[in-house]
Amino acid sequence: MRSNPMRERWAAGETAVGAWLTIPNAFSAEVVARCDFDYVCVDTQHGFNDHDETWKMLQAINLGSATPLVRVLQNDAGLIGKSLDAGARGIVVPMVNTRAQAEAAVEACRYAPDGSRSYGPARVLRQEGPDYYAHANTDVAVIPMIETAQAIENLDDILSVPGVDAAYVGPSDLSLTLGLPPGNNDGKEVFDEALATIAAGCARHGVVAGCHTSAELCQRRIRQGFGMVTATSDLVSLTRALDDELRRARGEDPVVRSGSLY
Numbered sequence: 001m002r003s004n005p006m007r008e009r010w011a012a013g014e015t016a017v018g019a020w021l022t023i024p025n026a027f028s029a030e031v032v033a034r035c036d037f038d039y040v041c042v043d044t045q046h047g048f049n050d051h052d053e054t055w056k057m058l059q060a061i062n063l064g065s066a067t068p069l070v071r072v073l074q075n076d077a078g079l080i081g082k083s084l085d086a087g088a089r090g091i092v093v094p095m096v097n098t099r100a101q102a103e104a105a106v107e108a109c110r111y112a113p114d115g116s117r118s119y120g121p122a123r124v125l126r127q128e129g130p131d132y133y134a135h136a137n138t139d140v141a142v143i144p145m146i147e148t149a150q151a152i153e154n155l156d157d158i159l160s161v162p163g164v165d166a167a168y169v170g171p172s173d174l175s176l177t178l179g180l181p182p183g184n185n186d187g188k189e190v191f192d193e194a195l196a197t198i199a200a201g202c203a204r205h206g207v208v209a210g211c212h213t214s215a216e217l218c219q220r221r222i223r224q225g226f227g228m229v230t231a232t233s234d235l236v237s238l239t240r241a242l243d244d245e246l247r248r249a250r251g252e253d254p255v256v257r258s259g260s261l262y
Helices: 005-011 026-033 051-061 077-086 099-109 124-128 132-139 149-153 155-159 171-177 189-205 215-223 234-249
Strands: 016-021 039-043 067-071 090-093 141-146 166-169 208-212 228-233
Touching (some): 016 026, 026 234, 077 124, 090 099, 099 141, 149 189, 171 189
Parallel strands (some): 039 067
């Protein structure tokens, strides 16, 4: 098996810092993966990546050292299995609101006797080597997303499911269910309390707390107890870089940013 920087960070009690891919392009995925992030996640939920592009992007990510993840479109065993067979070493599962949904995610990610993942690792076997099967059930990270008020109500039930490795906050959807506008709503009491509740719950159950955030807010999230923080995306980084270059060319002052996710 290749090294797994994300799990190595977790094992050392450190925070894994990652990037998100929404643009369906293998070359841009390679560029991001060579930037020394601990993990890089291909987004097939809100990104424009279908399976044909996803496996090519996973190939490109492997040219760097980052742990390759996929956020699947939905909590579906078929989608999860295809992503794992294509080379993902962790699955981010959106809208996990109940224990049963968390159990289904784990079931789809694990080979028997720990789950029901079908064996057919056509590409990942060649990526990770002949010992893939022996390590897959402990290597693949199962990462349900906590992004609704209902999920917070059921937090202990979700986090106590055996095989859940991390819980990943989707701040925009979480904010909407809390009656707030989408995005990071730091300073709003109900949002801050929700993050604190999630971080404390994860610590209580020995699960890594993760959060979709921004470079400006990463250190704050780490202080709040999050061990997995997504600092940027390909789209955000490209937009910011082009905007900064244009302003510099026009002799204008750069924008002072406060942590936009988009």
